Amino acid sequence: MIGHLAYAAGSPCPTLVLDAGRLPRDEEALLRALSEVRAYLTAAGGGHVLKTALVRPSEHPMFDLDYRFVQALPQAPDSFDLRGSCGHSILSAVVAAERAGTLPKLTPGDRIRVNVLNNGDSVVCEVDGTDRDELHFTVYFVRPGSVPLKELLLTGAPRTELAAGAGTGTGTAGCEVSLVSSGNAYAFVDARDLGVGDPGELFAAGPELFERLAALREAAAGLLGWPARGAFPKIAAVLPVASSLIAARALSVPSWHPTIALTGAVCLGTAAQIPGTVPWRVAQETGHVDGLLDIVTPGGRTAVTAAIDPADGEPALMWAAVARKRVTFQGSFVLEPLAHLQFEGIAKCLALSAVSI
Numbered sequence: 001m002i003g004h005l006a007y008a009a010g011s012p013c014p015t016l017v018l019d020a021g022r023l024p025r026d027e028e029a030l031l032r033a034l035s036e037v038r039a040y041l042t043a044a045g046g047g048h049v050l051k052t053a054l055v056r057p058s059e060h061p062m063f064d065l066d067y068r069f070v071q072a073l074p075q076a077p078d079s080f081d082l083r084g085s086c087g088h089s090i091l092s093a094v095v096a097a098e099r100a101g102t103l104p105k106l107t108p109g110d111r112i113r114v115n116v117l118n119n120g121d122s123v124v125c126e127v128d129g130t131d132r133d134e135l136h137f138t139v140y141f142v143r144p145g146s147v148p149l150k151e152l153l154l155t156g157a158p159r160t161e162l163a164a165g166a167g168t169g170t171g172t173a174g175c176e177v178s179l180v181s182s183g184n185a186y187a188f189v190d191a192r193d194l195g196v197g198d199p200g201e202l203f204a205a206g207p208e209l210f211e212r213l214a215a216l217r218e219a220a221a222g223l224l225g226w227p228a229r230g231a232f233p234k235i236a237a238v239l240p241v242a243s244s245l246i247a248a249r250a251l252s253v254p255s256w257h258p259t260i261a262l263t264g265a266v267c268l269g270t271a272a273q274i275p276g277t278v279p280w281r282v283a284q285e286t287g288h289v290d291g292l293l294d295i296v297t298p299g300g301r302t303a304v305t306a307a308i309d310p311a312d313g314e315p316a317l318m319w320a321a322v323a324r325k326r327v328t329f330q331g332s333f334v335l336e337p338l339a340h341l342q343f344e345g346i347a348k349c350l351a352l353s354a355v356s357i
Contacts, residue, residue, distance in 0.1 A: 001018070001019070001022055001334070001335045001338035001339060001341045002019070002100070002332050002333070002334060002335070003016050003017070003018055003037070003332065003333055003334075003335045004016070004017040004018075004096035004099060004100060004329075004331070004332045005017070005049070005096075005329075005330040005331055005332075005333075006091075006092035006093075006095045006096050006327055006328065006329050006330060007092065007327065007328050007330055008087075008088035008089070008091045008092050008262070008325060008326070008327045009325070009326040009327070009328070010088065010258065010259035010260070010262075010299060010300070010302070010325075011051070011086075011088035011089075011092075011258075011261075012050070012051075012252040012253075012255070012257055012258060013048050013049055013050055013051060014049055014051070014092070014330055015049075015051040015052065015053050015086075015088065015089040015092035015093065015096075016037070016041070016049050016051065016052045016053070017052075017053045017055060017092060017093050017096035017097070017100075018037075018052065018053070018054050018055075018335075018338075019054075019055065019056060019100070019102075020054035020055055020056040020066065020068060021056040021057075022338075022341045023054060023338075023341065027082075031078065031080055032078075033337075033338060033341075034052060034070060034072075034080060035077055035078040036337035036338070037052075037335055037337055037338065038072055038077055038078075039077055039337075040335060040336060040337050042077070049072075050071065050072040050073075050074075050253055050254075051069070051070075051071060051072070051086055051088075051089045051092075052069070052070040052072065052089075053067060053068070053069060053070075053086075053089045053090070053092060053093035053096075054067070054068040054069075054070065055067050055068075055093045055096070055097050055102065056102070057102060058113075058115050060115050062113065062115075063113045063114060063115040063122075064103065064112045064113050064114065065093065065094065065097060065102070065103070065112065065113075065114045065115065066114075066115050066117055067090055067093055067114050067115065067116055067117065067123075068082070068116075068117045068118060069082070069084065069085045069086045069089055069090075069116070069118050070082055071084070071086070071231045071253060072253075073229065073230065073231065073253060073254075074253060074254040075229060081227070081230040081231040081232060082118060083118065083119075083226065083230060083231070083232045084118060084119065084184045084185060084231060084232040084234075084263075085116050085118045085119055085121060085183065085184055085263060086184075086261065086262075086263065087123070087139060087141075087183060087261060087262025087263045087265075087266065087322070088261065088262050088325075090114055090116070090123055090125065090139070090262075091125060091135075091137055091139065091262070091325055091327045092327055093114070094106075094112050094114065094125050094135075094137075094327075095135050095327045095329050096329065098135075099329055099332065100332075106127050106130060106135060107127065107130065108127050108128060108129055108130065109126070109127065110126070110127045111124050111125070111126045111127075112124070112125045112127075119184075121141060121183065122141070122142045122143070122144060123139060123140065123141055123142070124139070124140040124142055125137050125139055125140075126138045126139075126140065128323075128324075133328055133329050133330075134326060134327065134328050134329075135326075135327050135329075136324070136325065136326050136327075137325045137326075137327065138321060138322070138323040138324070138325070139262060139321065139322050139323075139325055140319050140320070140321045141182070141183050141263075141266050141319060141320045141321070142318075142319045143317055143318060143319060146309040146316035146317065146318050147316055147317050148314050148315070148316045149270075149273060149274045149308070149315045149316060149317060150274070152180050152181055152182050152270060152271075152274065152317065153178075153179065153180060153274065153277075154179035154180065154181050154185060154224060154233070155179050155223070158178055158274060158275065158276030158277040158280070159176045159177070159178055159276060159277065159278060160176065160177055160178070160179055160223070161174060161175070161176050162174075162175055162176075162177055162187075162216055162219040162220060162223065163219065175189060175193050175194070175216060176189070176190075176193065176278065177189045177216060177220060177235075177278065178271055178274075178277035178278040178279060178280075179220060179223075179224070179233065180267055180270065180271040180274065180277065180279075181233075181267070182266055182267045182270035182271070182317065182320065183262070183263030183264070183266035183267050183270075183320070184232065184233070184234055184261065184263035184264065184266075184267055185224075185232050185233035185234070185267075186233055186234050186235065186236060186264060186267040186268070186271070187216060187217060187220040187233050187234070187235040187236075188235075188236055188237075188238055188268065188271055188277065188278045188279050189213070189216060189235070189236075189237050189238070189278060190237070190238060190239070190278050190281070190282060191237040191238060191239045191247075191249070192239065194209060194212055194213075194237065196209065196237065196239070197239075198239065199239055199241055199247035199296065202237060202239055202247055202249050203247075203249060203297075203298040205249070209237075210251065210255075210256060213235050213237060213251055214235075214251060216235060217233065217234070217235040217251060220233050220235065221233060231253050234250060234251065234252075234261065234263075234264060235250065235251050236248050236249060236250035236251075236260065236264060236268065237249050237250075238268070238278065238279055238282050239282065240282050240283070240285035240286045241286065241296060242286060243286055243287050243288075244283070244286055244287065244288040244292065244293055244294055245286055245294040245295075245296060246268075246272075246279070246282050246283060246286060246288075246293070246294070246295060246296070247295075247296050247297070248260050248264070248268060248295050248296070248297055249297065249298060250264050250297075256298070257297075258297075258298065258299040259297045259298070259299035259300060259302065260295060260297045260302065262322055262325065265295055265302050265304045265322050266304060266306075266320040266322060268293070268295060268304065269293045269295075269304030269305065269306040269320055270306045270317055270320055272288060272293055272306070273290065273306050273308050273315070273317075290306075290308065291305060292304070292305050293305070293306070302322060302324075303322070303323065303324075304320060304321070304322050305320065305321045306319075306320040307319050307320070307321075
C-alpha cells in the first residue's frame, strides 16, 4: 500500500494520508492496521508523524472526498483518538489525493468539498495558488444550515467552572472555561486566570503552564464523558492584544502547538461571537464586534472570519473561513505492513478483467 506525506504550515507534524478504500472498514481491524503502520514509521524515523488522514472518493454526491482523521496518542503505540478532526490534515489529504490521482490536477479557483466523517463537518478547500510542491488554500467550514450559536456550547452555558488541579498544586481549581464546538471541541481559558498577563509571557511559558492547561483539559474531558487521556476537547489560553487582535496558545499532542490548529482558529473565531464566553469577553476588550478576527500565536499570525446570520433574533453560524494556508507535498512510499492490501486490490482488478474477456 502507498502512503503519502504532506505538511500544512503551522501544523505540529506532517500528515500520513492513506487510501481508505484499501483499509478495513471494521474499526478494530482498522486500528490494528494503523498500529502496524505506526510501528513501521517509528522504526524508519517517523515517530513524530502522529496524524493520519483516511480518504476516498465520496459516497455522497455533494462531496468530492470522504475524510476520516485519526490522531495517534503518545501513551501507547496502539493508542488512537478518532473523535475529532484536523483542518491541517484535511488540506494535506486534498493535496495527497491530487498526487495519487484521486482528484484531478488542482488549479487556482478550484473548490474541493470534503465530508468529515468524524463529526459531520462540511469543509470547502478553495485553491488560491499552486507551485511545484506547494498549494495555497482558503478553507471554509460550512454549515448545511445556520446553527444557533447557543447550540455550539457543549455545556449549554457560555462559561463553565472546572475544578482541575484541586490538591495537586497546579493552581487551576475553580477556573472558568468556555466549552465550544465548531470545527473541533475546545476549552478556552483566559490566561490571566492562570497568572499570565501578557502575550510575551504566554508564549515563553514552559512546563508549569503546560501542566496546568493539561489538567484543565482532562477535567473538561471528564465533564463531557470523554477519555481523559484522549486528544479532545483541545484547549487554548487567550489574551487581548490590540484592535481585533487576540493572543492564543494551545496544546497539541503531545506538546505545545507551534501555532494554532486550523480548527482551533475556526472555533476561537466562532466563540468570540458568542456573548458571555471567555473568547467573547477577551475580544470585546480589543474592540472586536464582528467580521475578521486576528490571532497571534508563538508561530505567527492567522485570521478567521465567522459569518453570523442574525435572522429571527437568534444569531446563528453560517460558515467560518481561514485564509492563506500553505501545504507542501513531501512524498510517497510503500508501507510494507499493508502491502497485502495492495495485492488484494490488484487481485480484484485482475479478476474483473478476466470476467470481461
